[in-house]
Amino acid sequence: MKAFLIFILLTTILECGCTNSTDICPNVKTSLGSIRKRRHLTFPDGSTVVLTISLVKAFLTHAPAGWNLAIEIDVIYPLPDAKFTNAHFRRKLHHRQKREFWERLQNAIDSHSLNGRACVIRIICEAKSHLAPPGKSLVHDLLRAIFTAPIHEEEFFDEVRDSYRELLEPNFCNQINDCPFSILDFILSMNKQKY
Incomplete structure (x- = not known):
């Protein structure tokens, strides 16, 4: 009984190894490990990326206090959600x-x-x-x-x-x-x- 179970186990391992290798099984054109479907990156609805450019200039009025002038530019860029990706798939x-x-x-x-x-x-x-x-x-x-x-x-x-x-x-x-x-x-x- 032990020999039979070992035989079944070895047969299963060889069969699994054969399906992923093209050298051992000549009837398989490409290995299953190299097949990959095309995927697209999507984000949750409303996701955005913000590019912020900040410029800060300090003005000393008297030591140690002073004023700071801050200028910022924000560019908001929406990220693609699932609807957008599906609409423009190709x-x-x-x-x-x-x-x-x-x-x-x-x-x-x-x-x-x-x-x-x-x-x-x-x-x-x-x-x-x-x-x-x-x-x-x-x-x-x-x-x-x-x-x-x-x-x-x-x-x-x-x-x-x-x-x-x-x-x-x-x-x-x-x-x-x-x-x-x-x-x-x-x-x-x-x-x-x-x-």
Whole structure:
């Protein structure tokens, strides 16, 4: 009886091992371990990401007291929920999300009496040359993912045709820009500070 149970156990183990290996079982084309269905990341309804840029300047009126001036810009970006993911299952969402993020950043800069469109275009142009090669810095990789313009892709071309037509011109970075300062240099200089 013990020998029979050991035989059944060994047969079961070999059968399970055979289903996941293509070398032992030639009739299996791909191993079951390598098959993976496409998955999408979804968040609970109402989830958002907030990008906050803060600038604080201290003014000493008399020692040790003083005044602090704080300026903040909040850009609220909604995250995709299950309805959004199901509605756009096969489309390239990152082009639309990138354009929407640029527009929100443009509106936030516009609210401070600056040319937000010119500043966004300046960031896109500077991202081509000022960022480290991929894999060297997480901050640089994140900025590259947000501020690159893949104009050679047809889906991106269709997405930005109405809102950022300047990006479709071949030498858009060589044109004069109306943004008074470099937001990308500001972000990268914060990355170098030691606390």
